Every structure is written in C-alpha cells, then in structure tokens.
Amino acid sequence: MQQIFNFIIRNSNRLLFLLLLGISLALTIQSHSFHRSRTISSANFISGGVYEKINTINEYLNLRTENDELVLENARLKSLLFNIEDTTKAPMIDSIKGVKPADIIVSKVIHNSYSTHENYLTLNSGSNEGIKQDMGVINSLGIIGVIDNTSPNYSTVVSILNMKSHINAKLKKSNHFGSLTWNGKSTGYVQLEDVPRLASIRKGDTIVTGGQSVIFPEGINIGTVDIVYKKEGTSFYVIKVKLFNDMTNLGHVYIIKSKGREELINLENKSKEKDE
Amino acid sequence: MNSALLVNIFRFIMLLAIQIVIFNNMNFLGYISPYPYILYIILYPVNSNRSGLIISSFLLGITMDMFCNSGGIHAAACVILAYYRPYIFKFSFGLSYEYQTIKLNESLTPERFSFILVSVFLHHIVLFILEAFQFKFIWDILLRTLFSSVFTILISIIIIYLIKPNKR
DSSP states (O other), X not given: OHHHHHHHHHTHHHHHHHHHHHHHHHHHHHHHSTTOOOSSOXXXXXXXXXXXXXXXXHHHHTHHHHHHHHXXXXXXXXXXXXHOSOTTSOOSXXXXXXXXXXXXXXXXXXXXXXXXXXXXXXESOXXXXXXOTTOEEEOSSXXXXXXXXXXXXXXXXXXXXXXXXXXXXXXXXXXXXXXXXXXXXXXXXXXXXXXXXXXXXXXXXXXXXXXXXXXXXXTOEEEEEEEEXXXXXXXXXXXXXXXXXXXXXXXXXXXXXXXXXXXXXXXXXXXXXXXX | OOHHHHHHHXXXXXXXXXXXXXXXXXXXXXXXXXXXXXXXHHHSOTTSOHHHHHHHXXXXXXXXXXXXXXXXXXXXHHHHHHHHHHHHHHHHHOGGGGTSOOOTTSSOOHHHHHHHHHHHHHHHHHHHHHHHXXXXXXXXXXXXXXXXXXXXXXXXXXXXXXXXXXXX
16 A cells, blocks of 8 residues: 555656646547537637637727728618619528528627638627527638537537538539538638539539538538549549638628428438338 | 746736737748747746646646637647656756756757757647647648747747846
C-alpha cells in the first residue's frame, strides 16, 4: 500500500499529464467521428455571448457595405412594388422553392470559420426559436450547411466547407445526382462525387440539391460546374463546383424546418425492421 | 496569494482574449493563422509548480477548443507542450537551467530564441496533425505548421517586447 502511494506521489506529474492528454484525445476523436454531438462546442452561453459582442462591433464597422446592400434591396423591392400584378402575394420567401414561409427561421451568423479542414458556424438563435439538429441552413444565394448542436439561444452549423459533410446534390437539367463533399483546399469550390459517366455535363451547368436528402428541399441552388474529372478505375465523374455563396462573408441565413422529415425517417426505419 | 500567481492569471485571461478577438480572425492566404496564446505556457515561471502548469494549460486549451469548435485538439497540444517544457529547457539552455534564473522576457539571446522556436513548433505540429487526423494530408500539415509557426514566433516576440516590465 505504502509503495502504491509512493508511486503515485513520485509520478504525479506524469499521471496528471496522461490523464489530461487522454481526455483531450478522447474529445478529439469524438469530434472526428461523423455527426455525433460534440461535448465542447461554441453553442453555449459563454462563447456564444462573447461572439455576439464581437459581432456587434464587426457589424458597426461594416455599416457602409450593409447600407449599400440595403439600398440595392430597396431599389429591387420598389421596382417589384411598381410592377407587381397581384399585390396579395408575399414577394420575399417565395423564392425558396417547395418551402412554405412558416417553415423558415431567420437567423444571423455570429461566428464563421473557413480556414481549417472542419469548419463550423455559430448562429444567434437556438432551440428557443425551434431549431433542432439536422435542419438545413441556406441563404438567398444557396446552401450553407446543416445544424449540428443547439443550446437555448445559440446553435452551431456544419458548414459545407467541412470534410465531414455529405449532401445529396444533382444536376439541374438532368437529375443525375451525386454526393457533395469538400477536399479541404479552396473556400470557393466544393466537389460533387459519384456522378455517373452517362450524364452529359458542360462547364457552367447549375448544381442544385437533390430530392434524396431529408434535410434540404429539392432544387436549392449550390453552384456551377467548373471542371469535370474522370475518377480513375471507376465509371464516375468528379465535378469541381464553384459555389454561388462567398462562404467567407455570411450575414443573415434561413433555417428550414422540414416537415416531412420525421415521417420519412419513421417510414424508412419501418421498412428496415421488416427486412430483418 | 503572491504576485506571480496574479500575473499568471492576468496573462491567462489577456492572452486568451487577444487570441479569440484578434488572432483567430487572421487568415493569411486563407489558412495561416497565428496562435500566440501559448505564450502563457512559454512564459510560465521556470521553477514553479509543474502540475499547476499542466492543469492550467489544459484549461487554456479546452477554452480555445470551445471557441474554435475543434473537439480537443488545442487541449492536447497545450498539455503536451506543458509536459515537455522542462526537456525543451534542457535542450536549449543546457543541463543546469534550474540553477540559473531564466527570465524569458529580457533581451533575446540565441538560447531564448531556440526555446521559443522548439516550443512553438512542437505545439503547432501536434495541433495540425490532430486537426487533419489523416495521413494523406501530411504535406498540408507540414506546410501549415511551418508558416503558422513563423507567424506565431514573430507575433510572440513582438508581444514579449511590448509587455516587457520596466527595469527598476
């Protein structure tokens, strides 16, 4: 017994080091395994609060560009107002196809990372506004990511610039679909993998979200085809997609509540159970 | 409560705040960002409590992870740097470092520079390996480590000179 105590006292620093290293490696490995809620994330009131404060300062510094955008939008709305045929129609959220206005939550990006291999955004609304895990996040230009963690007032988003994200996408003109991933290199481009060789693809074709995803409704813009590669040894194309969004500069975003989602997952689970 | 403890707590909070507010938003060429918050571990007094250093480094790293959404990579890198700090001291200053009073925040001699260099490099390589977590990115890891280390060292030396205490 005496010897055990002596051993612990003599090696206390080493044991402490190994313990703390073990904890941090466990957290790292947990965060690298796909789409598990992480223990340490910026969706909590300390870091969320700090990021909100920083964001208010940044917003003040960007007032000029914000004003320019507002003036442009004002001009667009004015032109709509004067040319509109049916004034009972709401002009705004109709632009997102297949989604009713009631299913959309408007939020703001308060922290944005784009320099690592696994990038996350922090939003300033959370479960109090009805945000849940696995909801889709888009803005007026195209898709942005998928909700990862939520707290009452904040939530984190797995950006499409994250090597763990896989999103179902297709060619707008022909329904050939593939899986949208990121290779960790440039912030302006993502990769669309596993597109069959049968598809005829030209530079400049539009890529939109596909109907197989339960997260996004079909037909939301992603980007345009930039370069098409043939993947060696397979019969698939890899397409380099130029994003419509500038992922380094994001402001207000829309979060989509997909109503059919739970029904679809329940249905799929039922058929899986039957198979077993 | 002695003044060294207070200075260390102050350093801990200030370096974290500066890192989160300013340096986390710096992205040279899209992926090179400096991490001068590890100055806390580098400047920790030589002969003080070692387990205190390891625990506080873990707290420093886990706070960074919370703000960066990065799992536990900063915590792991900081704990490794804190544990191997005495060996880096031995490497840079020779065997009898404990009997000298090393004050890092004085003029920059080759020994002090090599200590900062080795510490920063060790921290960054662990950080970027854990961040990528795959061997196919080995060149990417080395490139990031190299460029980020240069920036971190530059900024660390500037900070050391800025917070240098007045000669009494």
